[in-house]
Amino acid sequence: MAAFTHPNHGKYKVIGTRPIRHDGEDKVTGRARYGADVHQPGMLHGAVLRSPHAHGRILSVDTSRAEALPGVRAVATAKDLPELPDKVMASGEGIENQRYMSTRILAGEKVLFKGHPIATVAADDPWIAQDAAALIEVKYEVLEPVLDVLKAMEDGAPRLHDKITATLMGKKEQVDSNVCLHTRFQAGDPEAGFAEADLVIEREFRTKTVHQGYIEPHHATALALSDGQITIWTSTQGAFAVREQVATVLKKELSKIKVIPMEIGGGFGGKIPVYLEPLAVLLSEKSGKPVKMTMSRADIFQATGPASASASRVKFGFKKDGTIIAATFWAAYEAGAYPNIYGMMGAMCVLAPYKIPNGQVDVYDVMTNTPKVAAYRAPSSPQALFGVESVMDEASKALGIDPIELRLMNAAEEGEQRIDGLKWPRIGMIETLEAARDSAHYKSPAPSGPNQARGLAIGFWVNAGMQSSATVGINMDGTANVVTGSVDIGGSRASMAIMAAETLGLKAEEVRPSVGDTDSIGHTDITAGSRTTYATGHAVYLASLDAIEQMKPRVAKLWDCDPAEVVFEEGAFRSTKNGQEPMTVRQLGPKLPATGGPVQGQGSLMATAQGSGFGLHIADVEVDPDTGKTTILRYTAVQDVGTAIHPAYVEGQIIGGATQGIGWALNEEYVHGDKGELLNTGFLDYRMPTTLDVPVIETILVEVPNPGHPYGVRGVGETPIVPPLGTMGNAIAGAIGVRIRELPLSPPRVQAAIAAKENAAGKTEAARETTAKPVPAQS
Amino acid sequence: MSMDTKRIVTASINGAEISVMADNRMSLLEMLRDAAGLTGTKEGCMTGDCGACSVMMNGRVVDSCLVMAAEAEGAEIETVEGIADGKNLHPLQRKFLEHAALQCGICTPGFLVSAKALLEKNPDPSDAETRYWLAGNLCRCTGYQQIIDAVRDAAAEMRSSAK
Numbered sequence: 001m002a003a004f005t006h007p008n009h010g011k012y013k014v015i016g017t018r019p020i021r022h023d024g025e026d027k028v029t030g031r032a033r034y035g036a037d038v039h040q041p042g043m044l045h046g047a048v049l050r051s052p053h054a055h056g057r058i059l060s061v062d063t064s065r066a067e068a069l070p071g072v073r074a075v076a077t078a079k080d081l082p083e084l085p086d087k088v089m090a091s092g093e094g095i096e097n098q099r100y101m102s103t104r105i106l107a108g109e110k111v112l113f114k115g116h117p118i119a120t121v122a123a124d125d126p127w128i129a130q131d132a133a134a135l136i137e138v139k140y141e142v143l144e145p146v147l148d149v150l151k152a153m154e155d156g157a158p159r160l161h162d163k164i165t166a167t168l169m170g171k172k173e174q175v176d177s178n179v180c181l182h183t184r185f186q187a188g189d190p191e192a193g194f195a196e197a198d199l200v201i202e203r204e205f206r207t208k209t210v211h212q213g214y215i216e217p218h219h220a221t222a223l224a225l226s227d228g229q230i231t232i233w234t235s236t237q238g239a240f241a242v243r244e245q246v247a248t249v250l251k252k253e254l255s256k257i258k259v260i261p262m263e264i265g266g267g268f269g270g271k272i273p274v275y276l277e278p279l280a281v282l283l284s285e286k287s288g289k290p291v292k293m294t295m296s297r298a299d300i301f302q303a304t305g306p307a308s309a310s311a312s313r314v315k316f317g318f319k320k321d322g323t324i325i326a327a328t329f330w331a332a333y334e335a336g337a338y339p340n341i342y343g344m345m346g347a348m349c350v351l352a353p354y355k356i357p358n359g360q361v362d363v364y365d366v367m368t369n370t371p372k373v374a375a376y377r378a379p380s381s382p383q384a385l386f387g388v389e390s391v392m393d394e395a396s397k398a399l400g401i402d403p404i405e406l407r408l409m410n411a412a413e414e415g416e417q418r419i420d421g422l423k424w425p426r427i428g429m430i431e432t433l434e435a436a437r438d439s440a441h442y443k444s445p446a447p448s449g450p451n452q453a454r455g456l457a458i459g460f461w462v463n464a465g466m467q468s469s470a471t472v473g474i475n476m477d478g479t480a481n482v483v484t485g486s487v488d489i490g491g492s493r494a495s496m497a498i499m500a501a502e503t504l505g506l507k508a509e510e511v512r513p514s515v516g517d518t519d520s521i522g523h524t525d526i527t528a529g530s531r532t533t534y535a536t537g538h539a540v541y542l543a544s545l546d547a548i549e550q551m552k553p554r555v556a557k558l559w560d561c562d563p564a565e566v567v568f569e570e571g572a573f574r575s576t577k578n579g580q581e582p583m584t585v586r587q588l589g590p591k592l593p594a595t596g597g598p599v600q601g602q603g604s605l606m607a608t609a610q611g612s613g614f615g616l617h618i619a620d621v622e623v624d625p626d627t628g629k630t631t632i633l634r635y636t637a638v639q640d641v642g643t644a645i646h647p648a649y650v651e652g653q654i655i656g657g658a659t660q661g662i663g664w665a666l667n668e669e670y671v672h673g674d675k676g677e678l679l680n681t682g683f684l685d686y687r688m689p690t691t692l693d694v695p696v697i698e699t700i701l702v703e704v705p706n707p708g709h710p711y712g713v714r715g716v717g718e719t720p721i722v723p724p725l726g727t728m729g730n731a732i733a734g735a736i737g738v739r740i741r742e743l744p745l746s747p748p749r750v751q752a753a754i755a756a757k758e759n760a761a762g763k764t765e766a767a768r769e770t771t772a773k774p775v776p777a778q779s
Numbered sequence: 780m781s782m783d784t785k786r787i788v789t790a791s792i793n794g795a796e797i798s799v800m801a802d803n804r805m806s807l808l809e810m811l812r813d814a815a816g817l818t819g820t821k822e823g824c825m826t827g828d829c830g831a832c833s834v835m836m837n838g839r840v841v842d843s844c845l846v847m848a849a850e851a852e853g854a855e856i857e858t859v860e861g862i863a864d865g866k867n868l869h870p871l872q873r874k875f876l877e878h879a880a881l882q883c884g885i886c887t888p889g890f891l892v893s894a895k896a897l898l899e900k901n902p903d904p905s906d907a908e909t910r911y912w913l914a915g916n917l918c919r920c921t922g923y924q925q926i927i928d929a930v931r932d933a934a935a936e937m938r939s940s941a942k
Contacts, residue, residue, distance in 0.1 A: 020876045027884035028857035028872040030819015034885060037818040127804050213919050215823040215831055216885040265821070265885025297824040336929050490882035490920060647881035652921055655881060659922035683828035683917060691910040691923045 004431040006643060006703040008712070013571065014501045015711060018648045019508040021494040023263075034263045035219030035235030040290035043221070044073050045124040046283055047129035048135045048293070050303060051111035051118055054145035054369040054676025055158060058109060058118065058138060064162040065135040066121055071128040074286035075136075077119045077319075078108035082251045084149065086165060090246060090748025096273075097165070100338040102249050104372055105278050111140070112160055112337035113371050114677045115303030117275075122283035122291045140179050145369035145676030149332040150311050151364045160367045164339060180339035181365035183347040185419045192324025193358030197317030199548065201394050205387040206742040207725075208669035209309040209334060212376050213688050215661075216265020222280035223290040226602035230257045230281055232593055237271045237487055238526030239518050239693025245274040246281060260517040261487045268660070269375030272526055273305055291753040298681035305374020306670065307383075308334040308342050314387040322401045326358040327351055329388070333380060336372035337363040345462075346380030349370070350388060351419050351612065352408040353429060353458045359419050369676050375528060377657060378461040380717035382664060382725050389457035389726025390741065393733070402731075403456055404437045406614075418502045428704030429458075429614040430642025433586040435702045436616040441636040452622045452633070455731025459615045459661075463715035464529020465607035469522030470539035472500055472547045478589025480504055482513045485524025486536040490656075490717070491649040495533045496540050498645050499711060504573025504585050533645055534706070535607035541710045542603030554595035555583055609708020613719035615639035617658060619733040628751025630666055630732055637723070638700040644716030653717040655697045661724025663689040669744050687746075790851045792817065793861030801848035807841075808832045810848035811858060819859040819888050833889040834858045837839065840896045842915075862895060862899035870933040871895055878929035882920035890916050894930045904931065904937055913929035 026032040063075045079460065084098040103109075107116045121135050122622055123129035146160075147150045157178060166175045168182040194200055220234040236242045239261040247254050264271060276293035283291040295304070312331035319325055319652035329350045335345030343365040351359055396403040411429045418424060436456070470484040484498045486492060493513040501508045524536065548568045555573040556563040565577045572582035592599055620633040637658050644650040667687040671679045680686045705712025725743065732750060733739040738757045740749060789798040792815060799814035806825070811817045811834070820843060823831030829841040834843045835857035862869045871894050874880070881887045890913065897904055897912040904912065909927050918926065 018879070021879070023884075024881075025868070025872075027881055027887055028859075028868065028875050028891060029863055030817070030888050032884055033818070034821070036812075036822060039813075039816075125802065127802060149934060214883075214885075215821075215829055215917060215919050216883070217822065254924040266883045268919070297826065491879065609873050648925075649882070652879050652882055652925065655922035655924055656920045660919070683824050684826065688917060688919065689922075690914045690917065692914045694922055694924075696924055697922060727917065 003702060004702065006705060006712070012502060013334040014498050014508050015643065015645055016647060017498070017508065018646060020499070021491050022497060023488065023493055032263045034216060034265050035233065036294065038221045038233040038262060038292065040221060040223060041752060043290045043292050044124065044287055045126040045129050046280060046281070046291050046293040047126065047133040048117045048279065049133040050299065051107065051114060051116040053111055053142050054114045055143040056111050056140040056144065058107060058111060059141055060139045061119060062137040063119060065137070069128065069132045069135060071124040072121060072132045073124070073289065074283045075119060076282045076286060078103065078106040078164060080282055081106055081249065089193045098248055100708040104338055105249060105275070108270055113303070113369050115299055115371065117303070119617065120279045120773055122221070122282060122287050125384060135313040146178070147368050147370060147672055147676050148365045149309060149368060152368050153332060154362065160337060160369065166339070175427045176363060178367040179364050180335055180367055181341060181344060183363045185347060185361040186355060186359070186417050186754045188358035190326045190328050190358045190360045191551065197325050198320040199395060199398055200315065201391050202313065202315040203387065203391055203741060205312045205314065205390065207310045207383045208743060209306050210376070210664050210668045210670070211301055211306040211371065211686065212268035212270035214268060214270060215265030217297060217306065218271070218276055218295040219293065220280045221290060221292040222275035222277065224281055224284040226288070228256050230279055232281065232468055233257045233262055234259065235262050235271060237264065237489065237528050239487065240485060240523050241272060241526050242274055242277055243518050245276050249278045250281060250769040258517060258519050261515060264487055264489050267489055268377045269379060269528060270352055271444055272528060273374055275304060282571070286422045291478050297683065301681040301686060303371050303677045305336065305372050307376035307714060308373045308380060310334065310383040312387045314383065315390050316391045316395060318395055318399060320399070322399050322406050322409050324354055324356060327356045328360045329384065330362045331384065332364045332366050333383070334370060334373055335367045336370045337367060338372045339367070340365050340373055342373050342380045346384040347464055349381035349460055350384035352460045353412055355412060355416055356419060361419060368499040377660060377721040381461055382661065382722045385457070385459060385722050386725035386729060387742065390729050390739065393455070393730040394699050402432055404442070407458060408433045425611065426704065426707050427612055427614065428702055430702050431702050432614045432640045433636055435700050436618060436638040437495055439636055439700055441618050441634060441698065447620045447622065449622065449631055451625055451735050452620070452733050453734025454618065454620050455727050455729070455734060456616060456618045457615070457723045457726025457730060459719050460717040461530065461613050461715070461722060463534065463610040463612050464531040465610040466525040466529065466531055466537040467606050468524045468536040469604040470536060470543040471521065472540065472543040474547055474551070474585065474589060474592065474599040476588035476589055476592060478584065479510045480506060482511055482540055483516045483521050484536045484540060485521040486532045487517055487527040489527050490653065491646065492532045494649065495537060495645040499537045499540050500544050502711070503541055504548065506585060508555040518648050521541055530613065530717045531607070531610065532608050534709055534713045534715050535605070537645070537713055538607055538709055539603040539605055542605060543601040545601070546603060547599050547601030550599045550601065551588055551596055553591060554589060557595045558591060609706070611642055611706030611708060611714030613640060613715055615719045615723055617723035619727045620732045621728070621735055622733060623735045624748060625754050628747035628749065628754065630728065630745065630750065632695040635695050636698040636700065637720055639716065639719060640702045640704050640714070641716045642706045642709065643712035645711065645713060646700050650701060650716050651699045654699045656719045657717065657720030658697050659689050659694050660723055661721040662728065665725045665728035665743060665745055667744050667746050711758055786849060788848050788852050790853065791855045793857055803849065805848040806844050807846035807848055807851050808843040810851065811843060817858055817860050821885050821888055823885070827861040830893060831886050831889045832876070833892040833916065835892060835896060840893050859891055862891055868923060869895065870936050871930065874933040878925045878932065880921060880925040880929040886916060886918045890918070890926055898934050898937060906931065908935060
């Protein structure tokens with residue numbers, strides 16, 4: 001087993017236990033209230049008119065027939081939005097130019113993707129609203145769309161925007177191009193490195209657009225009062241991010257807006273940008289009534305931010321002994337209809353797992369007539385590492401070196417410099433590889449039947465820090481209430497309670513954790529970047545410590561001693577001098593009123609010491625040569641998690657992330673028609689994994705504590721989506737004897753590759769003629 | 780807003796007779812959520828592909844988004860709100876919590892309704908039988924494993940307490 005042991009192993013009382021989540025009963029009884037469950041008295045229902053064209057100029061919008069329909073209370077178009085400056089603002093996990101933000105939310109002069117909102121209506125019921133939206137007449141000049149990233153980079157390609165402010169090689173310029181960002185990182189001398197190499201492998205890869213696929217649709221309800229005060233109820237990954245975005249688009253002061261985050265039914269990065277919230281506010285301002293907006297599943301697929309399609313070229317040079325001597329990466333990432341930065345994130349990740357003495361990374365963010373790309377779990381790392389890990393697999397075979405050993409000898413470690421300039425703090429890449437090498441799965445014989453093989457690949461995500469706030473209120477019976485600003489998307493409330501309980505010497509069940517609205521807690525950034533347990537957990541720790549500091553003088557008063565003589569150790573207040581019996585927080589609670597009143601601890605920070613996350617996945621697969629369908633026989637996910645606060649939910653993040661990655665690798669893709677329209681706008685044709693598609697996923701938690709967190713936490717949630725792409729690609733290449741460098745590895749594509757191989761080998765069988773087309777897999 | 784676009788629908792929901800005024804375009808899902816106020820049943824797609832809106836209707840699991848409210852006239856409906864016995868959680872509900880078989884929780888009501896129907900038909904389902912029965916319920920968070928474990932653990936507990 002893994003040689004590495006967490007230094008605090010066995011010292012924690014609450015951390016590492018598996019209490020029932022505090023919000024659990026509400027969620028198994030149907031009582032939990034999500035965005036769709038909001039109902040306000042006198043509420044109107046909104047609908048959105050969306051562009052039927054992927055690219056076009058709006059010649060006119062006539063809303064008069066919609067306004068005349070009985071039951072319609074308000075209609076709004078881009079004319080109702082304020083003009084915004086050409087100014088970039090931080091927006092959740094990304095950045096957004098304000099100039100484009102309002103036209104993304106309601107198109108003015110041009111529509112840039114099918115499903116682009118043009119007008120919105122509020123009416124007495126949802127059916128009247130939908131009927132009214134259909135009565136709005138829009139005249140378009142239809143333009144040729146461009147959807148492919150490489151075509152969009154060509155000189156004669158259709159242009160989405162006339163001129164844009166682009167950042168090319170670190171310099172801001174006005175350009176007439178669909179390229180909105182060019183990121184370059186360099187180290188050493190790649191050309192000289194390749195000249196020294198004994199083995200050079202250069203390959204091209206393609207991945208398709210995929211969607212986060214959260215089961216809960218987007219919803220927003222807003223009430224705007226005539227005095228300017230606004231309340232928004234919504235399902236979001238960040239109540240404060242919603243407040244900032246709405247305030248920006250509608251030119252409001254932050255203190256005028258209160259955002260109440262409801263329970264959220266999945267997000268994975270996709271519920272950071274606002275889509276419906278500004279429209280609901282606009283319609284409420286016009287009608288004077290609360291307005292609820294909902295989005296259909298088809299609109300979610302065609303009009304909310306998916307993850308980038310990509311085209312990449314990976315070149316690695318090795319010495320005979322397996323040492324990487326040089327590596328380059330060139331890629332184009334789909335940005336969608338507006339300037340974006342997700343390619344840059346891929347550039348940060350692509351070479352991070354390895355020591356690269358000579359390297360160059362060139363990544364282009366390219367605008368296409370598709371919805372603006374949003375974050376999706378470790379945004380842009382899966383596409384980048386799919387290519388790198390495929391090349392590593394080829395190299396391991398060509399060099400005759402075990403694939404884990406090859407990765408181990410080149411593994412990134414503390415003190416080395418990453419190509420984007422960051423000097424690695426303590427990371428667990430080596431410990432992760434060692435645990436994988438020593439795992440029961442890897443030690444078992446690889447499957448050796450026909451069309452069977454084993455594959456493995458590394459995954460990496462930078463993880464985020466950012467701003468968090470928490471309060472810890474000590475109750476009069478010595479129990480505690482924790483409030484944070486982090487939306488709980490997958491069980492984080494339980495982790496907050498665990499960390500507060502550990503710090504205060506309480507049981508997890510004695511702490512009640514909740515998620516505050518924007519009026520009840522200090523600013524807290526989004527639940528994203530695998531930052532919540534790390535950064536908000538740190539805020540909870542600071543708030544708990546603050547409460548302890550406030551309680552020390554109370555104990556001193558009771559003991560009639562100098563407060564400096566009171567310490568808090570091993571879950572109780574203790575005296576350094578006299579022989580007082582230790583006093584727990586539970587014992588002190590009832591005495592707080594008599595010793596000075598309530599105690600509330602505060603904790604806020606800008607967290608910057610997030611530890612990056614590494615994982616390695618191993619899969620044994622069998623491919624059916626007749627159908628091209630891949631069956632996973634065994635799957636193991638190994639990951640450095642820092643410290644597992646609530647191991648059941650850590651394992652859940654790893655298994656869930658791996659499952660999304662398996663879907664990305666094997667089946668999921670956007671399929672567009674020739675006019676740029678998305679053809680698979682539902683869960684039937686956008687084929688996400690079902691119970692029948694995924695195996696039992698074994699998890700191995702490696703705990704290399706993050707020195708930047710009091711309990712050693714590093715982010716967990718995003719890394720596990722990265723390895724499955726390479727893992728499945730490598731396993732399938734071994735199983736069928738031919739490597740496919742384009743995702744998804746869907747049955748039709750795999751079957752076609754097998755047929756092509758057999759044709760090339762002159763073994764054409766009439767019975768096995770391929771009828772496969774690159775369409776989503778049949779269910 | 781004329782009466783010819785709406786009708787009164789009366790159904791037994793979790794054992795209580797409930798009448799609602801339903802628009803002719805209203806689905807059973809919308810009737811439960813918006814007219815009867817039972818928001819435990821969730822919308823995921825409105826096309827019958829995700830199973831988040833699963834309810835029991837006259838003893839069968841249905842996607843309530845694909846049933847018109849008018850079709851529920853006289854029907855017996857059971858939703859997630861009807862699974863617990865008063866304040867006692869159903870073994871499935873307890874096992875979902877013990878196994879951490881939910882993350883965001885939006886698919887959980889549909890899984891519980893489907894799983895309860897499975898255990899009523901088959902008190903000892905195999906891993907494969909459980910996966911086959913639940914293949915119409917999508918979960919994007921968990922990867923399903925803890926859900927399958929929770930259902931089979933609940934089945935085992937129910938079998939042993941039935942002895």
